[in-house]
Amino acid sequence: MISAVRDSRWLVGTFEIAGFCGDLAAGLRANGLQVTTAMCMGQEAFAHIEYDTVVGRAVREVSWPALARRLLQGKRAPPRTKDPLSRLYHLIRDHDVFVFVHSSLWHDHQRVPHRFGMGREFSLLKRLGKRIVCFLNGPDVRHPSAYDQELAILDIPAAPLGSLLRGWKKDPLSRPLRNLRRIEHWSDAIFSQPNQLRWRCGRIITGSRPLRRRLIAHMYRGARCR
Numbered sequence: 001m002i003s004a005v006r007d008s009r010w011l012v013g014t015f016e017i018a019g020f021c022g023d024l025a026a027g028l029r030a031n032g033l034q035v036t037t038a039m040c041m042g043q044e045a046f047a048h049i050e051y052d053t054v055v056g057r058a059v060r061e062v063s064w065p066a067l068a069r070r071l072l073q074g075k076r077a078p079p080r081t082k083d084p085l086s087r088l089y090h091l092i093r094d095h096d097v098f099v100f101v102h103s104s105l106w107h108d109h110q111r112v113p114h115r116f117g118m119g120r121e122f123s124l125l126k127r128l129g130k131r132i133v134c135f136l137n138g139p140d141v142r143h144p145s146a147y148d149q150e151l152a153i154l155d156i157p158a159a160p161l162g163s164l165l166r167g168w169k170k171d172p173l174s175r176p177l178r179n180l181r182r183i184e185h186w187s188d189a190i191f192s193q194p195n196q197l198r199w200r201c202g203r204i205i206t207g208s209r210p211l212r213r214r215l216i217a218h219m220y221r222g223a224r225c226r
Contacts, residue, residue, distance in 0.1 A: 006032050008096040008131075013038035014055065015102035015116065017137055022049035024099065024135075038091060040103060041113050055091065058084040060110050067092075068124050097131040102140045108178070112167060114139050115175060119182025126186055134183045136192040141180045144168045 010033050012025045021037060028035045040056040042049070062084035070078070070089055077093065078086045088105070098104075100118055108117030118140055122132055144161040151158045162169035183190060 008033070009094060010035045010097045010099060011038055011091070011095040012036070012099045012101070013051075014040040014059075014100065014105060015113070016041060016043040016046060016049070017102055018043070019046040019049060020135070020137070021101050022046065022051075024101070028099075036091075036095065038105075040105075040107075040116065053087075053091070055087065055105070058087045059105050059107060062088050064106050064121070068121075071124070071128060092125070092128070092130075095130070097133065098125060099133040099135070101135045102137060108175075114168070114171075117175070118179045119186060122182055122186035132187045133189045134187045134191070136183070136190065139168075139176065141176045141183070143173050143176050144171055145173075 010028055012021055012028070012035055016022070016039060021039065025035045025037045036053065037051040038053050038055050039051040040054075040059060042051070042054075067085055067088055070085065071092060078089055080086060080090055092105075102118070103113075103116035104118045104121060106121035108120060109115035118134065125132055144165075147161045148158075162171070
């Protein structure tokens, strides 16, 4: 089993959060794994981090239905070119485990970073026999109002988050919930930072049926707010 893990090819992406993607890839490589970093959105404060490939333009321009058909047909692979379909075809075909931070490859919104979304292509990846690992770290699965509620519970004075960040005031509640439902349904492993999800009896409870047979790692942070 260990040799199978080491022989697998891992992809880490697609949204940099405080250098986490770069550090995560470095840690996996240090453990002997083959890792490719594929980025859609970097971070100016961590501009020194180098990624193996940048796919932001490719994921916007490709026809995802055409890409899905090509991958599922299993016919002869297209030649390796700079064409978006060719780039993403080989990127997906050549990797076994997909580790996503904040966003995945097929975006719900093309221009607004915090609305990129996660999981639109997860059903395709599972049909191709891929493994999916998701790291939840903030607004990917939390609505701005959730932060306001947490700060109020902790008696921390702060202005509403929607008044500080442009575009978040009208952020639909459906956005983080959609991400979370996809992640719950398709992921093989979920790693969550404090207070992202409600946790009871070793299961995630989110209004839908509890998850089973998945690795879920969640960190507590205080008795009053979980």
